Amino acid sequence: MNNQDLDVQDFINRHPFSPYQWLVFVLCFAVVLLDGFDTAAIGFIAPSLLKEWGIDKPALAPVLSAALFGLAAGAIVAGPLADRLGRRIVLLASVLAFGAACFASAFAGGLEQLVILRFLTGIGLGAAMPNAVTLISEFCPDARRSFVTNAMFCGFPLGAACGGFLAAWMIPQWGWRSVLELGGAVPLALAVIMVFTLPESVRHLVARNASPARIGAILRRIHPAAASAGRFVMAGEGATAARGGVAVVFSRPYLAGTLMLWLAYFMGLVIFYALINWMPVLFKEAGLPAQSATLIAALFPLGGVGAILFGWLMDRYDANRVIAIGFALTAVAVFMIGQVVGNLGLLTATVFLAGTLMNTAQSSLPALAAMYYPTRGRATGVAWMLGVGRFGGIAGSFLVAELTRRQLPFSDVFAVVAAAAVVSTSALVVKFLIDQRRPRGGDPALRAQASLH
Template structure:
C-alpha cells in the first residue's frame, strides 16, 4: 500500500484549504456560543419584570440567578466523558435541544421555585453544549489556525449577552418578559434541527475510535475530493496520552494531572474576576458617588473586550500559547487593580475598565483553545468540559467574594485589589503548567494501526 493510500487525518486537514464544510461547522458552533451567551444572561434581563409581576423581593432572586451557573457546571462536567465515549455530534445536538426546550418551559413557570428548577435544567444544556462546540471546531481546524478560530468562536458569548440585552430592552415593553425566553427557546430548537441534518461527527474522533474508513472518507470528501482515493486513515497527536486511556483516566493521568489542575485553577480564578465584577460593579460605582445611570454605563464597558481574543489567538498560533495567555492574566491583574485606583477620575476610570475588559475577556476566551490543544483526541472533550465545569464555580465564588468584602466594609480600592489577586493566581498556575508539562511527548500515535475499509 503506497504512502498516498494511508494518510494522517490531521495532516489532511493541515494541507487542504479551509473548506465550506469547515466554515459551516464553525458558523453553527458560533451560533451555539451566541445562544449560550444570550440564554445565560436572559434571567438578568427579565429580573426587574419578575420583581414587578410576582411581587417578590430582590433578594429572593438569588437562587434563580445562580441556578443556571450550577447547571452549567453540572452539564459541562457530565457531558465531557459522554462526548469522548459516544461522540461530539450527538451530545451537541442533544444539549442544544435540551436548553431550547427548557427555555420554553420557563415561560410556563408560575413561581420562583419552578423557574429556579427550569433554569438549572437550561444551564445543564448550556454547559454541555459549550465544551462540545469547542471540541468539534478544534478537531476540524488545521493546526496553524486552531487557536485563532476557537477564540473567534468564543467571541460569540459576550456578543450574545450584549445583543440579548438590546433585544430584551425592546421586546419586554412590547411583548412582555416571557418573549425573551420564547426567543431563547425557539432559536436553539431550529438550530438543533439544522445540526441534525447537516452536522458531521468529528473526523478525528472517528479515526481515534477506529470507525469504518468509508465513513471517514465520506466526511473528508466534503473538505476535498482528494479524500476519494485514500484507503486508510491514521491519527498522530501533537500531545498524545497514555495508550488506551480515555476520559477522566487520561485527564488525571500522571502526564496530565498537573496541567489539568492548573487549567482548572486558571479558569476558576478568571471567572472569580469576571462574575465578581460584572455582578457588583454597578453597586460599587453607585456607592462611589456615581448615579445609577452612570454606574450601569461604566459597568457595561467591561464585557466589551471579547474581540481581543482573536488577536490573542493569532499570537497563540505563533508563540507558546500558554505563556501568551499567562501574560494576559498578569496584565488583567494590573488593570483590575488600576480600576480601584482610578475612582477619582472619570476618564482614567473609563480607560481602566475598557483595558481590564479587553484583557479579561481575551484571557478567558483563550482558555478553551488552550485546553483543546493540551489534550489528545481520546480525552479532549472531557478535559475541556471539566475545565469549563470546575471554572463555573469560580463565577459563584466571585459573586460571594465581593459580597463578603462589602459586608466587611473594605474600601473600593481594597475590593478591586483583592479581586486582582485572582489574576495573579491564574498567571502563576499557567506558568506552573508550562514548567510541569514540558516533558509530555510531542508526537505519538493515538492508535497503533491505521483505519482500513471494513474495520
C-alpha cells in the first residue's frame, strides 16, 4: 500500500453504486419500514381500544401521543451520540429497543401501562430514524444522495400503510394485540441480521480518525481501487472538524436554516399524526363502516412513495423549492378531504392524493437536512429536526382531540389541519432565500454544501 491520500466522498462519487451499498440501503429501508409500522399501529388499533376498554375518545390522546414524546427524546439524545460513537451502534441499539418495547405493549393490561410502553417504544423509534437517514446518505454519491435517501425514507409511509392493511385483516381474527406482537417480533429479528451485516459510515470513521485499515476494509467492498490508498480524508470539512454535532448545528452559518427545517418538519407532522391517528375515528363518526374507515385512512400514508420522484427532482433543482411546492399542494388536498366525505369514491381518491403530496414532501425533509449539514453535525442535524418535529406530532394528536371536544364540524377539522401545510411552505421559502444569501466563500464547509444545491 502506498501513501496516496483518498478523499472518501470523491471515491464514492467516482464508482458505481455497489451491491454493498445496496445492502446498506436494504437494511436502512427495513428499519424505516418497521419504524413506520410501529409508529402508526396505535392509530389503527384505536377503535378497538375504545371498544374493549370502554374509554372516551379524548382519553386516547395520551396513548396516541406517548410514543411521540419518546420519539422526540430518542431523536434528540441519539443524534449527538451517533456523531460521537457512530451511526451503527446507535442504530442497532435503537432497533432492539423499539422491537422489545412494542412486543411488550401487546401485553399491556390497561391504559397507563400502554402509555408507558408506547413511550419506551418511541425512544427506540426516535433514535432509529435519523441514524438510518444519516447512514445511507453517507454511503451515497452526491449526485444521487436525495434520490437514494428519499427512496429509503419511503419505507416509513409504506410501513404505516402496511400497518393499516394488516390491522384491518388481523384485528377481526386475532385482536388488536396481534398487531403489536408482529410490530415487535420483526424488528428483533432484523437486529440480529444487522449485527452481522451493517457497516459503520466511512465518512464518520474518517471524521473520528479511525484506523486506515478499518476504513479501507469498508471501501474495498464498494470498489477494490481503495486498496491503493494509504490515508483517507474528506475535502471541504476542515472548518467543522474540531466541532461537535450540536456546535455545528447551532453555528452561525447553519442556525437560520436549522430553525426553518424544524418549523417545516414540525408542521408536517402536525398534519401526519392528526390525520393518521384520527381519520379512522372521524370517518367512522361521519357514517363509514369501521373497516372501510380503516382501509381508506390507510391510503393516506401509502402515498409517500412519491418521495422517489421528489428525490430525483431535488438532485436536479433547488430542493427547498421542490418540497415547498409539495406542501402548498398538500394544503389544498387536505382541505378537500373535508369537503368530499359524502362521496366514498371521491373521498378515497382525495385521501390518497393528499397522502401522496403530504408524505412526499415530508419524507423529503430528512434528505434535505442530510444535504444541509457537514459530517460532524449531520446525525445531530437530522436527528434534532426529527426530534423537535415530533412535538408537531404530539400537537397534531391533541389538536384533533380538542377540535372534536369542541364539536367542530368535520370539514372545519380538515381546514385547520390544512393550515399547517401553509406554514411548512412558508418556512421552506424562507430557507431558500437564506441559502441564496449565504456566503459562498471563506468557510470550506459552506462551499462543499453549496455544491450540493
